[in-house]
Amino acid sequence: MSSSVLAADPAGTTTLIPHVVGGARVDGDGRTGPIFNPATGEQTGAVSLASADFVHEAARIAQAAQPAWRATGLGKRQQVMFRLREIVSQRAEELARVITAEHGKTVPDALGEVARGLENVEFCTSLMHHLKGDYSEQVAGGVDVHQVRQPIGVVACITPFNFPAMVPLWMVTTAIAAGNAVILKPSERDPSAAVWLAEAFAEAGLPAGILNVVHGDKEAVDAILDDPIIRAVSFVGSTPIAKYIYTRAAENGKRVQALGGAKNHMIVMPDADLDSAADAAISAGYGSAGERCMAVSVVVAVGGVADELVAKIAERIPAVTVGDGTQPGVEMGPLITRDALDRVTGFVAGAEGEGARVVVDGRALEVGGDGFFIGPSLVDDVAPGMRVYDEEIFGPVLSVVRVGTYDEAVALINSNRYANGTAVFTRDGKTARQFEFDIEVGMVGINVPIPVPVGAFSFGGWKDSLFGDTHMYGPEAFNFYTRRKVVTTRWPDPSESQISLGFPTH
Ligand code: NAD
Numbered sequence: 138m139s140s141s142v143l144a145a146d147p148a149g150t151t152t153l154i155p156h157v158v159g160g161a162r163v164d165g166d167g168r169t170g171p172i173f174n175p176a177t178g179e180q181t182g183a184v185s186l187a188s189a190d191f192v193h194e195a196a197r198i199a200q201a202a203q204p205a206w207r208a209t210g211l212g213k214r215q216q217v218m219f220r221l222r223e224i225v226s227q228r229a230e231e232l233a234r235v236i237t238a239e240h241g242k243t244v245p246d247a248l249g250e251v252a253r254g255l256e257n258v259e260f261c262t263s264l265m266h267h268l269k270g271d272y273s274e275q276v277a278g279g280v281d282v283h284q285v286r287q288p289i290g291v292v293a294c295i296t297p298f299n300f301p302a303m304v305p306l307w308m309v310t311t312a313i314a315a316g317n318a319v320i321l322k323p324s325e326r327d328p329s330a331a332v333w334l335a336e337a338f339a340e341a342g343l344p345a346g347i348l349n350v351v352h353g354d355k356e357a358v359d360a361i362l363d364d365p366i367i368r369a370v371s372f373v374g375s376t377p378i379a380k381y382i383y384t385r386a387a388e389n390g391k392r393v394q395a396l397g398g399a400k401n402h403m404i405v406m407p408d409a410d411l412d413s414a415a416d417a418a419i420s421a422g423y424g425s426a427g428e429r430c431m432a433v434s435v436v437v438a439v440g441g442v443a444d445e446l447v448a449k450i451a452e453r454i455p456a457v458t459v460g461d462g463t464q465p466g467v468e469m470g471p472l473i474t475r476d477a478l479d480r481v482t483g484f485v486a487g488a489e490g491e492g493a494r495v496v497v498d499g500r501a502l503e504v505g506g507d508g509f510f511i512g513p514s515l516v517d518d519v520a521p522g523m524r525v526y527d528e529e530i531f532g533p534v535l536s537v538v539r540v541g542t543y544d545e546a547v548a549l550i551n552s553n554r555y556a557n558g559t560a561v562f563t564r565d566g567k568t569a570r571q572f573e574f575d576i577e578v579g580m581v582g583i584n585v586p587i588p589v590p591v592g593a594f595s596f597g598g599w600k601d602s603l604f605g606d607t608h609m610y611g612p613e614a615f616n617f618y619t620r621r622k623v624v625t626t627r628w629p630d631p632s633e634s635q636i637s638l639g640f641p642t643h
Contacts, residue, residue, distance in 0.1 A: 156185055328352050
């Protein structure tokens with residue numbers, strides 16, 4: 138596998154990031170979008186943006202390749218997963234640097250993303266187990282029933298910028314393990330990791346045409362949603378687009394799961410260890426510059442803890458080293474684009490006018506150069522009704538909401554439209570158990586600020602954080618990417634009469 142096209146171009150000349158269709162790199166049919174290094178603000182390349190015709194052709198190629206993959210023995214499919222695991226883990230640093238060059242997150246953080254993606258590859262190495270069917274013997278005299286899981290055919294995976302390797306690995310690995318062919322449409326802002334992964338799959342022995350990477354913007358996505366060959370769509374991204382994908386794909390009769398945005402709250406109870414809670418708020422609020430769907434965005438300080446907690450968070454912020462994510466010792470990189478920087482800056486700038494108090498202003502940070510940097514910000518006295526509370530910021534801004542009681546904290550979270558992740562910090566088991574019972578959120582942490590489920594469970598939020606009913610990766614993903622077929626069998630004695638006009642009751 139050559140990685141020359143995938144690295145940020147050190148000479149600064151424009152590198153075209155190709156599609157991968159039918160096992161080959163393809164330059165596309167004209168339109169391109171710019172790729173930036175967020176740490177320098179420089180354009181480092183361009184990505185082909187597919188037309189609708191290009192998408193439909195890729196779907197036809199996937200459709201032609203899928204029957205042979207479906208017929209491939211499960212043991213052979215498993216071997217592809219084992220080899221993929223070896224390739225990605227041995228070359229994780231290379232993939233991490235591809236991610237950092239376009240996303241901006243630090244290399245150690247990108248390595249963490251690769252490791253979390255690999256969890257699902259490891260889960261899929263047991264695909265023979267996950268695809269097992271059911272059998273009931275003798276449901277009536279001489280009648281048996283069994284159920285098998287069969288692939289859907291061609292499925293599409295549409296992914297966001299913030300985890301350019303992990304989210305594709307969540308989706309495509311399971312879809313392929315289950316016998317489908319895939320059109321992967323990664324974010325057009327950091328598309329190289331998807332190309333790297335497609336070539337890693339090929340090196341692992343996946344036949345051509347089973348994993349196709351088609352880059353693009355709305356035109357490509359709309360073509361996916363309307364293409365009759367594509368039978369299912371997995372999406373992760375912002376809530377407005379998730380809702381759009383869910384609606385249009387469902388109208389076209391497709392199976393669809395669309396994960397949306399988030400506004401994750403972390404409750405700190407009066408009995409909590411405030412040093413641990415402050416450490417957790419820093420790492421979960423500012424890690425990856427807050428561009429994680431499970432990032433903590435709101436700290437809910439219960440009872441009298443707010444003053445001490447805010448002071449502890451504020452005193453830790455200067456120790457967060459912000460800079461180019463390729464440099465050793467840097468803990469927080471830039472935002473993905475200049476637009477994202479302007480947007481996040483706007484939330485901090487507007488907070489005072491809304492009645493909140495900016496305790497630490499990340500706009501004051503100076504990194505130098507034209508990178509898309511803002512430092513960590515801490516905003517106290519935030520309340521619902523303020524933009525800084527109501528909207529998903531997706532940047533390194535922690536808001537603090539002060540409430541009097543546990544019940545007020547729960548009511549606050551349960552009335553939020555988003556319900557991806559949440560956490561409670563407490564030393565009291567009874568409070569923790571009650572929180573787990575009361576809270577209307579899909580993924581819950583007890584003294585764990587980012588409760589991303591391990592690979593043997595599945596990942597998904599509630600309410601406006603998930604449209605559809607199936608979560609990502611793990612067991613639920615094998616349900617999403619397969620159709621169940623139930624077969625009822627009788628081997629009659631040729632001497633028995635088979636004529637009966639009654640409803641079959643066995
Ligand atoms: P996004 O919604 O802008 O883009 C996601 C995908 O949709 C991309 O592939 C993009 O090309 C495509 N897209 C964008 N605009 C479109 C349009 N108008 N029509 C059709 N397709 C379009 O999201 P993003 O900025 O790349 O990612 C950040 C968002 O993703 C945040 O809201 C974050 O919370 C969310 N996210 C959620 C989860 C989760 O698990 N719930 C995980 C990661 C990210």
